[in-house]
Amino acid sequence: MNNIIIIPTYNERENILSLVPMIFENVPDVSIVVADDNSPDGTGDAVKDLQRKYPRLDLISREVKNGLGRAYTNAFSVVLKDKSVKNIVMMDADLSHDPKYLKEMLSKSEDYSVVIGSRYVPGGQTVGWELWRRVLSFLGNLYCRTITGMPIKDCTGGFNIIRAELLRKVSFEKIDMSGYAFIMQIKYLLYKAGGTFFEVPITFKNRARGETKISSHIISEGIIAPWKIKLTR
Numbered sequence: 619m620n621n622i623i624i625i626p627t628y629n630e631r632e633n634i635l636s637l638v639p640m641i642f643e644n645v646p647d648v649s650i651v652v653a654d655d656n657s658p659d660g661t662g663d664a665v666k667d668l669q670r671k672y673p674r675l676d677l678i679s680r681e682v683k684n685g686l687g688r689a690y691t692n693a694f695s696v697v698l699k700d701k702s703v704k705n706i707v708m709m710d711a712d713l714s715h716d717p718k719y720l721k722e723m724l725s726k727s728e729d730y731s732v733v734i735g736s737r738y739v740p741g742g743q744t745v746g747w748e749l750w751r752r753v754l755s756f757l758g759n760l761y762c763r764t765i766t767g768m769p770i771k772d773c774t775g776g777f778n779i780i781r782a783e784l785l786r787k788v789s790f791e792k793i794d795m796s797g798y799a800f801i802m803q804i805k806y807l808l809y810k811a812g813g814t815f816f817e818v819p820i821t822f823k824n825r826a827r828g829e830t831k832i833s834s835h836i837i838s839e840g841i842i843a844p845w846k847i848k849l850t851r
Contacts, residue, residue, distance in 0.1 A: 621648045621724060622697050623707040626689035629659045630711040633825075637713060638668050638675060644717040645724065648707070649674040653693040655683035685796030690804070698786055706785060708778040712825035715777040719820050723779050726816045731784040732808050734770060735777030736817035742772075746824030758841075762802050765844035770815050773805060774798040777820060780808060787811040792850070799843035806847045 623641060627634060634652065641650060654662045654677060665677045678693055690708065697703055705727050709715050719735055726733045736742045738759060744752055755774065762773035778801075788807045795803045809815070 620702065620704040621645070621707065622703055622705070623648055623650045623709050623720075624690065624693045624697065625650065625652050625709050625711045626686055626693070627652055627654045627657060627661045627665075627711045628683055629657045629661060631657065631659045631661045631664045633712050634661055635664050635668070637711060637717070638665075638672060641717045641720070642672060642674075645720045648720070649676065651676045651678060651693055651697060652711075653678040653680060653689045655680045655689060685800070687793055687796040687800035687803070690800065691790040691793050694785060695790060698782060703782045706780050706782055708776055708780070710776050714823050714825055716820065716823070719777070719818060723777075723818050726818060727779045727781065730814045730816040731781040732805070732813045732815045733779040734772055734775055734805075734815065734817045735820040735822075736770075736772040736775060737820065737822045738771035739817045739819050741819030742817075742821070744822045744824075758798070761841075762844045766802070766806050766809075766848050768806060768809050768815075770805065771817055774801050775822070776801050777822075778805075780813075784808060784811055784813050795839060795843055795846075797839060799839040802843050803847050 638650060641648065652665045654665065662677060662679050665675065669675050678696060680689065680692065694706065697706060705724065715735060723733045723735060737744050759771065759773050788811055792807065793800065793803055
């Protein structure tokens with residue numbers, strides 16, 4: 619279990635049925651942990667069906683839906699109990715993060731403790747988003763980078779590989795954000811813990827199926843988050 623991919627889910631049944639085989643086709647030696655927030659569409663049952671074919675697939679069933687941040691920190695706490703874990707991969711369930719980038723990102727993780735699948739380095743891009751959303755994301759990342767001082771272009775991207783020994787230095791009790799704000803917060807905590815960063819250019823695609831999780835609350839939290847992250851010790 620050297621490399622573990624964590625995929626939080628809520629109502630992602632059809633997407634997870636496609637994503638899991640794609641991941642194992644690209645990187646057969648990884649393990650996958652799906653952290654499902656009691657999805658009413660049967661995502662958890664779909665994962666159980668897939669487990670019959672993929673023994674390296676595990677499921678964490680959470681009783682309630684309480685945000686991306688809690689889903690990740692709960693899964694982090696579970697998988698980090700295994701001292702053999704080398705890297706943890708953060709990945710969306712909605713097929714926005716193409717598994718074809720995993721080999722290159724894992725290769726870079728030999729030299730860097732945090733590898734980011736980045737939309738905002740040369741060669742990276744976003745497709746399928748409306749203009750307002752692309753502008754909002756670009757300006758949000760510039761805003762975050764300016765306030766926090768993090769040496770990265772993509773502060774809010776959710777496709778990341780973190781070295782387990784670095785993640786163990788982070789106090790999960792300090793994490794109190796969700797959505798894009800959680801992604802900013804965990805990256806900042808990794809930065810303050812001494813993380814070294816590398817960004818691999820990716821093409822981020824709008825979700826293939828299902829409804830977007832973005833909301834006015836998530837946007838508002840993202841505006842406040844960089845200041846809160848910077849000022850909280």
